[in-house]
Structures are given as structure tokens and as C-alpha cells.
Amino acid sequence: MASRLDALALALTEPMSRRRAMRLAAGAAATAYLGLPAGRASGQRGCPRTPVCEPGTRVCLASRQDGCPGCCTPREKCCVGAADNANTACCNTYFGYDCGPLNFYGSPTCACAPDNTCVGISGELCCRPEETCVVEGGEPRCCMHPCGKTCCERGQKCADPDRGVCCNSWEQGCRGKNRTVCCDDFHEKCCAGSKITQCCGGGQTCEDTGACICKPDRPVDCLDDCCKKTEKCCTSPAGKGFCIPKKHECCGEFGARPPDECCAGREPYTPSVQRCCGISGTCPKTWECCPDGCCPPNAHCCKGGCCYSGSARVTAARPFSRRSSRRPVRRRTGRR
Numbered sequence: 001m002a003s004r005l006d007a008l009a010l011a012l013t014e015p016m017s018r019r020r021a022m023r024l025a026a027g028a029a030a031t032a033y034l035g036l037p038a039g040r041a042s043g044q045r046g047c048p049r050t051p052v053c054e055p056g057t058r059v060c061l062a063s064r065q066d067g068c069p070g071c072c073t074p075r076e077k078c079c080v081g082a083a084d085n086a087n088t089a090c091c092n093t094y095f096g097y098d099c100g101p102l103n104f105y106g107s108p109t110c111a112c113a114p115d116n117t118c119v120g121i122s123g124e125l126c127c128r129p130e131e132t133c134v135v136e137g138g139e140p141r142c143c144m145h146p147c148g149k150t151c152c153e154r155g156q157k158c159a160d161p162d163r164g165v166c167c168n169s170w171e172q173g174c175r176g177k178n179r180t181v182c183c184d185d186f187h188e189k190c191c192a193g194s195k196i197t198q199c200c201g202g203g204q205t206c207e208d209t210g211a212c213i214c215k216p217d218r219p220v221d222c223l224d225d226c227c228k229k230t231e232k233c234c235t236s237p238a239g240k241g242f243c244i245p246k247k248h249e250c251c252g253e254f255g256a257r258p259p260d261e262c263c264a265g266r267e268p269y270t271p272s273v274q275r276c277c278g279i280s281g282t283c284p285k286t287w288e289c290c291p292d293g294c295c296p297p298n299a300h301c302c303k304g305g306c307c308y309s310g311s312a313r314v315t316a317a318r319p320f321s322r323r324s325s326r327r328p329v330r331r332r333t334g335r336r
Contacts (some may be wrong), residue, residue: 060088082106096126118142136164140278174199176210188224201225203243237266254323267322274321281320 003062045077053059056190060078070217072090079099085106089096091122092110100111112126112243130159131142136149139249143151147158152166157280159165167173167182174183174190179230182259183199184188193210214226214328222231222233223241231243244255252266260268263276274282277289287294290301295317299306305316310324 060090079108079110081108087287094128096128096131109297199224203227277320281322284318287318290317293319 002142014039021200044267051163051311052236058078060072064269070088070090073287075092075094076090077093077097077099079089079091083104085102085290087107089099089108089110091099093113096112096116097110098113100109101108112124114132116127116129116133118125118127118135118140119137119270120131122138123140125133125140125142127133127142129321131144132146134141134149134151135304136151137213143159144154145152145154146161147165148161148167150164150166152158153329154168156166157232159167159171159182160175163180163184165173170185171182172190174181174197176192177194181197181199187202188199189202189206191198191210193206193214198210198212200212201248203215203222204224207213216219218226219226220227220229220231220233220243222243223231223235223239225241225243227233227243230246232246232250233241234244234255235241235321236253238253242253242255245249247258248255249262249266249268250256250257250262251260251262254268256262259272260270263269263278263282264279267276267282269276269282271285272286275285275287275289277294280289280291283289283294288295288299288301290306292305293316295300295301295306299308301307301317302314304314307314329333
């Protein structure tokens, strides 16, 4: 304690800027505070020998503020100060931190563990133990699902770590000489030729060069697929082609059968049992269309959902009935 005050007194005799003077004044106050015996820094006369910790926590030799025994959670590590400093720190190991070096006053600090440090041009991150450090374009990132020099999003899988290509769960990676693409596992097949790498539709076949051409029994070209002569080609909102019987109607991602009609050009529905609700969706024929769903008979649309006449009861509107997508819209990342 005396050596610190002597060093401070010597520093005060030297010429200094206003900013340095303020820093020294703050340091003097902190030194005086942290130099008090354990249990006296906060004005307490003494400290309990054994602290009462909540279930799931464990005793730390001293608390982080008053010098008395405290508690750290199972995800934290207790780090103690110097021999003449009763302060401690609870460092969160779940987020990759460990005990760091002691500061100028001998108090402990928390720092990222060396194995969890992720350094890039733009800065430094601390990754959790189950994460992997990835540096892409100089930017450090902590990945749960690494894929080469990029990170896959939740629900994706790594298709090509060399090119950093991630595919959705319903897709398969198609690796060629020039690039890697993601093909719909249900409706497409990989065509990795000598010049082109792409996905061919079910009605197409793959040439050696990687070009997709129509099969002999499916001569009608349909964007990324081919149809039979008895079928017609429809274009989905996602820009994909699909084939339906000529008597059916193209309706968004689907084909509306002869008894059905197309609601807002995208949602097939059966007029005998359903009604079209503008551009939103379809409801049962006897139900009322609301902005956010359908209200049952004897109820009308109101703020907050459906209101029943002669009653104060209010219920939420049932969401519009919709069909699942004919084929999921592909989401590709890192294509090269």
C-alpha cells in the first residue's frame, strides 16, 4: 500500500496534462478503496465466513465488490486477486472467458481464453467453446456450423467447405469443376459436367458438358424442367417451372384442378366449400374473411380478432388455410 502511494506522490511532482491529472486522481481514489482490509471497503465491520449461495452456485473466496465471500454460477470461474487484494471476479466460461491478468491494483480481470479467441483485421471476438472461429474477408465470426471460410445458417448444412457453400436441409450439394450449386433433393438432380455445373429437372437429362436437355418423352421445354405433350408449363413466383395437366389451371406454386378455382392467381380453392379472401388466402365458405384470418359463423371481424354479437368475448381469428409450397424456394449462400 505504501509503495503505491509513494509512486503516486512522485508522479504528482512531475509536469502533466489535465487528462493525466484526472487519471491519477481516479487511481488514487481506487487505490485507497481497494487497499482497505477485506470486509471494510464497503463500510462493513466483518464478513461472514461462509456465504449463503443460491442453489446451482458455488462459493467464491471473495465477492467482486465488498471483499467478502460471494458466489459464482456453474458457468463462471472464480478468479482471485493478489495476496494483498481481497477482490475477485466471476468470469463466464460459457462465453469463452477465463481468468485474465491482474490489473494495476492487483484486482483480477476476465479475458478470452486463448483457444476461444477469434482475431481478424476488423477486431477480436471471444467464441464459446462449442463455436469455431472463422475469418471471412478479414471479419472474424464465431460459427456453430462452419463451412470452410464461411458460416452456415441454422437449418443449413455444409455442401462444399473448399468453396464455402451451404445448402438447405432439403438440398444436396452439386460440386463441379467451376462451382458448387444446391439442388432440390426431391425434384432435381446434379449435373456436374466438363463445362457447366447446374441442377436438372425431373424431365431433363444431363449431357457430358453439364447441359440439361429434355428427355425424349418430355419434349416441351419448361424453364428448368421439361413436360410431356399432354401437359403444360407453369411458372411459379420463385421463377421455377413445373408441369401440370392441360385441363388444370396454373395457380402460383400449384395447379388448380377443374373443380377448383384460383384465388388471387396463387391459391387454389374449391368454391363449393371455400371462399376466396382477396389476396390473403381462403376460408371455409360459411366463415367471414378478416384481414388476418377467418371468423367462424355468428361472429364478425373486429379489432383483435373475432367478436360475437351480444357478448364481450373476443377470440383471435383463425389463420388463413394455405397449402405448403410445391417445392421449397431455394436459398443459396456462397455460390461460386
